[in-house]
Every structure is written in C-alpha cells, then in structure tokens.
Amino acid sequence: MLSGFCRCLLTLRSRGVSNNELGRSAIIFSPHPDDESLGCGGTIIKKKQAGATVKVVHMTDGAGSHSHLIPVQELREIRRREAVNAAHVLGVDQTYFLDFGDGALSQNIGPAAERVLEIVQQEQPEEIFVPHRREPMRQAADHIAATRIVLAALGLYRKKVTVWEYPVWFWLHWPWVGLKPGCPPIKTRHIVKNTVQSLVGSRAFLDLAYSVNIADVILQKSAALAEHKSQMTRLIPECGWTTLGDVSNGQFLASFYYNHEFFRLSVIG
Secondary structure, X not given: OHHHXXXXXXXXXXXXXXXXXXXXXXXXXXXXXXXXXXXXXXXXXXXXXXXXXXXXEEEEXXXXXXXXXXXXXXXXXXXXXXXXXXXHHHOOOEEEEEEEOOOOHHHHHHHXXXXXXXXXXXXXXXXXXXXXXXXXXXXXXXXXXXXXXXXHHHHHHOOOEXXXXXXXXXXXXXXXXXXXXXXXXOOHHHHHHHHHHOOOOOHHHHHOOEEEEOHHHHHHHHHHHHOOHHHHOOOOOOOOOOOHHHHHHHHHHHHHHOOEEEEEEXXXX
C-alpha cells in the first residue's frame, strides 16, 4: 500500500530518539482519554523502560464521543475508568484529570492554562508532549486547543523544556488513509480538505523529523488501546455506536499500530 511505503520513507528520513533522551521525565497532555495511547503510547512505554518518570494529563472528560447514545455522566465515568486502566498498562506514574467539557476546550483557554501551569510548576518535567499543531480543526478542535493552552502555559513557565508534538487526527488525509471516510460524520470532502491543507501528504515529511521505534512494545501499546473500550468496541451493539476502527475503513486506526511513532520537536524557554 502507498501509505505503508510512505511510512517506511518517513522512518528513513526521521531521526531516531536515543535511549538517553527517552530517560527524561515527561508530562503527556492528552485532549481526551485515548489520545495518549494512540499518539505516543509506545513512546510512554519506552520511556518507562529507560527509567523516566511519565505523567499524563487528560484535558477533557471525553464524554462527548457517544453522548447521543449514553448519558453524559455515565460516559464520563466510563472514560475515566478506561484512562486509569490504560495508564496502568502503559506504566504511567500519575494521571491528572482536568475534566473540561469534551468539545469545549477552546472556551476554557484561560482556566485550563492556569491548571496546566500549576501542574508543570509542580512536576517540572524535562519534556512535554502535546498534539501536533496541525491537527485538522474539524476533527480535532480540542487537540488544537490543548496545544495552544499548554504552549501558553509554558510561555509563563519561563524554564527550558523540550516539546514533542504527536499526531493523531493529523493522519486523516491521503496518502495515509484513503478518501472513503467509512463512517459519519466524516465525509470524503473532509479528507480531501485535510489532504490539501497537509500539502498532499508532504507536511509529515516537513514536520515529523523524529521517531521512536516501538516494535518491541507494540503489543503492550495495543493492550493499552484495548482498555479504551468505548472507543475501540461497540459497548451497545446495533445502535450506531461508531469506533475508531470504523474511520476510513480501519486505515486510520492502523496508523497507530505501525512500528514507529513520529514527532515534531521544539525547545521552549
């Protein structure tokens, strides 16, 4: 497949992250419970193996994913339990839940930045992980808001920190997935728009210059992803419950089982 060839090429062009770098302490900022496992679950495992302290901050409660099928409070509790279970599989040292409303993070930039700054000042990590700044707005508004919030907080932190940006919905464009969306509300025209905005796939080669080889921990990452049952399986059958595997007929989810995770790096402070 073209996507497989492109990922192999992306791997060859990227710089592998050394074990010394993997040993640095980090906070992973995740817009929703499951983004940490999708975008950098393998890297979290590799960092723990290298002796790093890794903590996760979930920015929203994730209660909007299937709120048309299940009460919000029930879904909020389900997703929190799933996040705790996934963190256990990944070996995360501590998990924070900020509990801002799913889909409303951009409306809480100020309060969220204050909470992020408090956590960063308390933990003083060497590295920060956030969603890629070029995630598509239509599918990932909370992701874009999360990165804006964390970067705003780091501007007030005034200490040197390495920022690693991990792609999630960034992959929803050709050639990484086909043009058939596979499930509503995503449409072909949305994937086409993402493709144009990503410079027909070349943006990955421009931005994602670093990679972590997770081939030896891919099964553990898969186990962590499996703990997010509300996103990976149909909790209520035959009711239109969509899963990540439905997006682009499975091609989107397959992006996260590749042997490498890719990142954009910058240094702040």
